[in-house]
Amino acid sequence: MDSALGPPEQMAAKRDELTPMMAQYHDLCARYDDAIVLFQVGDFYETFCGAAERTARLLEIALTSREDSTGEYPMAGIPIDNAESYIEDLLEAGYRVAVADQVEEPGETSGVVERAVTRVITPGTLTEDELLTGDDNNFVAAVARNGDRLGLALLDVSTGDFYATSATSDESIADEVSRFDPSEAVVGPDAAADPIPEECMVTPFDARAFDRERATEKLTTYFRNPDALLADTAEIRACGALLAYAEYVRGGEHEGERGEDADERVAAVFEGDDEQRLEYITQLTRYDPREYLLLDAVALRSLELFEPRAVHGRDDATLVGVLDETASALGGRKLRDWIRRPLLEPARIEARHDAVAELTGAVQRRERLHDRLREVYDLERLIGRISRERANARDLRSLRDTLAVVPDIREQLADADCERLRDLHGNLDPLADVRELIEDAVVEEPPIEITEGGIIAEGYDEDLDALRGTARDGEQWIEDLEDRERERTGIDSLKVGHNSVHGYYIEVTNPNLESVPDNYQRRQTLKNSERFVTPALKEREDEIVGARQRADEREYDLFCEVRREIAAEVERVQALADALATLDALVSLSTVAAQYDYCRPEILEREGRDGLEIDVEGGRHAVVERTQESFVPNDACLTTDRRLAVITGPNMSGKSTYMRQVAQIVLLAQVGSFVPARSARLTPVDRIFTRVGASDDIAGGRSTFMVEMDELATILREADEHSLVLLDEVGRGTSTADGMAIARAITEHIHDEVGATTLFATHHHPLTELADDLAAAFTLHFEVDEADGDVVFHHEIAPGAASGSYGVEVATAAGVPEPVVDRARELVADATEDEPEAGGEAETRVRARGEMADETDSGPASPATADGGDVPADVAAELRALDLAHLTPVEALTELDRLKRLLEA
Ligand code: ADP
Numbered sequence: 001m002d003s004a005l006g007p008p009e010q011m012a013a014k015r016d017e018l019t020p021m022m023a024q025y026h027d028l029c030a031r032y033d034d035a036i037v038l039f040q041v042g043d044f045y046e047t048f049c050g051a052a053e054r055t056a057r058l059l060e061i062a063l064t065s066r067e068d069s070t071g072e073y074p075m076a077g078i079p080i081d082n083a084e085s086y087i088e089d090l091l092e093a094g095y096r097v098a099v100a101d102q103v104e105e106p107g108e109t110s111g112v113v114e115r116a117v118t119r120v121i122t123p124g125t126l127t128e129d130e131l132l133t134g135d136d137n138n139f140v141a142a143v144a145r146n147g148d149r150l151g152l153a154l155l156d157v158s159t160g161d162f163y164a165t166s167a168t169s170d171e172s173i174a175d176e177v178s179r180f181d182p183s184e185a186v187v188g189p190d191a192a193a194d195p196i197p198e199e200c201m202v203t204p205f206d207a208r209a210f211d212r213e214r215a216t217e218k219l220t221t222y223f224r225n226p227d228a229l230l231a232d233t234a235e236i237r238a239c240g241a242l243l244a245y246a247e248y249v250r251g252g253e254h255e256g257e258r259g260e261d262a263d264e265r266v267a268a269v270f271e272g273d274d275e276q277r278l279e280y281i282t283q284l285t286r287y288d289p290r291e292y293l294l295l296d297a298v299a300l301r302s303l304e305l306f307e308p309r310a311v312h313g314r315d316d317a318t319l320v321g322v323l324d325e326t327a328s329a330l331g332g333r334k335l336r337d338w339i340r341r342p343l344l345e346p347a348r349i350e351a352r353h354d355a356v357a358e359l360t361g362a363v364q365r366r367e368r369l370h371d372r373l374r375e376v377y378d379l380e381r382l383i384g385r386i387s388r389e390r391a392n393a394r395d396l397r398s399l400r401d402t403l404a405v406v407p408d409i410r411e412q413l414a415d416a417d418c419e420r421l422r423d424l425h426g427n428l429d430p431l432a433d434v435r436e437l438i439e440d441a442v443v444e445e446p447p448i449e450i451t452e453g454g455i456i457a458e459g460y461d462e463d464l465d466a467l468r469g470t471a472r473d474g475e476q477w478i479e480d481l482e483d484r485e486r487e488r489t490g491i492d493s494l495k496v497g498h499n500s501v502h503g504y505y506i507e508v509t510n511p512n513l514e515s516v517p518d519n520y521q522r523r524q525t526l527k528n529s530e531r532f533v534t535p536a537l538k539e540r541e542d543e544i545v546g547a548r549q550r551a552d553e554r555e556y557d558l559f560c561e562v563r564r565e566i567a568a569e570v571e572r573v574q575a576l577a578d579a580l581a582t583l584d585a586l587v588s589l590s591t592v593a594a595q596y597d598y599c600r601p602e603i604l605e606r607e608g609r610d611g612l613e614i615d616v617e618g619g620r621h622a623v624v625e626r627t628q629e630s631f632v633p634n635d636a637c638l639t640t641d642r643r644l645a646v647i648t649g650p651n652m653s654g655k656s657t658y659m660r661q662v663a664q665i666v667l668l669a670q671v672g673s674f675v676p677a678r679s680a681r682l683t684p685v686d687r688i689f690t691r692v693g694a695s696d697d698i699a700g701g702r703s704t705f706m707v708e709m710d711e712l713a714t715i716l717r718e719a720d721e722h723s724l725v726l727l728d729e730v731g732r733g734t735s736t737a738d739g740m741a742i743a744r745a746i747t748e749h750i751h752d753e754v755g756a757t758t759l760f761a762t763h764h765h766p767l768t769e770l771a772d773d774l775a776a777a778f779t780l781h782f783e784v785d786e787a788d789g790d791v792v793f794h795h796e797i798a799p800g801a802a803s804g805s806y807g808v809e810v811a812t813a814a815g816v817p818e819p820v821v822d823r824a825r826e827l828v829a830d831a832t833e834d835e836p837e838a839g840g841e842a843e844t845r846v847r848a849r850g851e852m853a854d855e856t857d858s859g860p861a862s863p864a865t866a867d868g869g870d871v872p873a874d875v876a877a878e879l880r881a882l883d884l885a886h887l888t889p890v891e892a893l894t895e896l897d898r899l900k901r902l903l904e905a
Helices: 020-031 049-059 080-092 170-180 212-222 233-251 262-270 297-302 319-323 329-340 346-361 363-373 379-387 393-412 419-427 432-441 462-489 510-515 535-567 570-595 655-671 704-718 736-754 765-773 807-813 818-834 841-845 873-881 889-904
Strands: 035-041 044-048 064-068 071-079 096-102 115-121 140-146 149-155 162-167 184-187 201-204 495-499 503-509 521-525 529-533 614-619 634-638 644-648 679-682 687-692 723-728 757-762 777-787 790-799
Touching (some): 020 115, 035 049, 035 080, 035 115, 044 049, 044 080, 080 096, 115 233, 149 170, 149 233, 162 170, 170 297, 184 233, 212 233, 212 262, 297 687, 346 363, 346 419, 346 570, 346 655, 363 570, 379 393, 379 535, 393 535, 419 570, 432 535, 462 495, 462 503, 503 510, 503 535, 510 529, 529 535, 614 655, 634 655, 644 655, 644 736, 644 765, 655 679, 655 723, 655 757, 704 723, 723 736, 736 765, 736 889, 765 777, 873 889
Parallel strands (some): 035 096, 184 201, 644 757, 687 723, 723 757
Antiparallel strands (some): 035 044, 064 071, 096 115, 140 149, 503 529, 521 529, 614 634, 777 790
């Protein structure tokens, strides 16, 4: 067990002897033994013993110690004032954090101050704005099984966004998990096999939470139409468990938990008291992964949706970076959701295109909308805080400020043409009642604290006004007192003052003491003066203090009441938030379309077609075109009859960029965006597969080749005629002969059996022959020029196969030393002489110094040669070693092909 977690050994050994404070710490650590306990001592959160050593190291803070009668304990503390940044580091290091606050004022108690865990902070259940990224969701996932079905639930505890899906294959659930990229996953008893990525914190949770009946009950308490949500047991289990977990972590946060252990806290979640309910979780979106363009983790990465490819080295070099011109956090999250889940249905896609088209044309309206949307606060998180009773008066003002801009935003859509924008116009409810309530109830600039008054506006509540009147009258009476008493006593230097210990007093300097009237009572003697009170002054003072105190209490009650009233409108606020978010995302897409000269893609129906059609003129790579000065547009035309493009050209000529650009254009179109092209027509694609060889890194300890084969296996298994497949330099991780054989076998299989639309890039020239043999295959190439031994890249695609592969020239261009390049030229020349018909594959026919290399695609691949006679010993041995039971047909084919080549060589 991690020594930073659980009760410190040093303390556990003598629990009964510890000082009360240390005993408290020990017990809290025992109760929250999966978290680092931050223990409030005055202005600091302290940690002790193992936890102190760990946090000191992680947070680079001083390790000190605390000594009492029972021993000396290592100690490390962080200032409460900026605890959040430290907490963030602890979360990043993979810890959960339990914040134990003092829940009594030190003055209130004679013994040790009571402390309780007021928040458990885990990566997936954050609600603190400081710890969250505004324009991105932060999901916690739960996975549950029912027979062979796997359910997945995803919840953003800060916004209330809640999704559920299920499938029979672990792989589809894994794909959905990578789509939503949760930072934490809650798992039940049989979790080992759950498809959860490594980066994600895994939180084992009480098995009871995954129980079908309990989960059903939980869902029923949240949603009004549970029947529609209760169709799939695996899904119900995941959703119920996730809600229970969210309550377990967040539910009691405003009160603080006392004296319960983890077990009891879990039990409380199921007791059915509504105390713990997170009221702002009002909607569960169930979806079928097949409703959206499917992108697995590999495709997400290679198409640069959210993560930059290392080669660009720029954080904004992503598709989302290119598309995100949103003005609000709400819009930022909506846009990310659209990119995460591109649509399939033409009508839905075109509804977005219609809106983008309309806004792109209306420059002023679009800019005005953008400006107003910038004034929109994060309504989803705001209403979440209001609902969890965590919001202060400033949050309510922020809500009001947002509501104040809604009428103008709505006005901009008053004469919208397209249905989507007209719908939005209808849905933008300015919530006039809520706005009025806040305006009436809360002052213009309220303080952060909600217990110290100064929040509720004059005229909102008669009782409060009366209390304030009393206090004010009393203050006025006291203000006038000085003049009155001066007149009465004839002491001109008499002063009325106030201090925090003695309250109000009348001060008379020593020379005037004989004029002091009888009803003055002495309170304090100073060097040059005496201070007095009178019964009337005391009475007034009590009145003022009492009235002020009651006013503060009244204000707090009123504030809570207003907050509850607003919380009751949670669904309307969320509906408004959704409308604003959608509008912001559409405005963002229009801004990008206008600014970067995108065109509206034409979406073709899939009906009556047995494959895809993608026709792009003058297409560009959305990300690359932003990162370099000029970009050469290229066409792409793929139909069912010409669905397999074999693309050749030397390294660096633009093959990979071209392929990814075609896929991105398709994806952008299905997101609802315009696309970087002169024109585009396409049928929606079900799924994009990528096998892009350039990521020659070693993932998860497996060799590059294994990763490649793994990805290929997935493609061959799952692709169909509605898939778009990108294959870049397949078979690179093994010898040339092997690689080419595999590439060829796979391509044939995709062509004959799978029927997917495929872009296949290779610098192996002989592979272009494929196009002759396969009916729906054709060749494309990137032309380069040679001038004085240098290559000039045009990045321009053309029909047909490349004339050579220019490997040596690229080496020159890349700065490989002259003698090496010269030697390479020599070798190429040799090889070409030996093989007059060698074509472009010169670099694979390089002769080693002295003798022919083993691994050439035409040279001898094995020391033994065969000529229709005996099978050479090594080939025979390989044949015998083949484990046929564990080969897929394609692997077998590939292997056969390789062995056959060995024989032919
Ligand atoms: P390949 O896959 O053929 O090795 P890449 O697609 O990686 O080549 O392209 C190499 C570089 O050439 C890219 O990083 C990019 O900077 C540039 N490039 C590619 N295509 C274009 C284009 N159409 N216009 C301008 N530059 C391009």
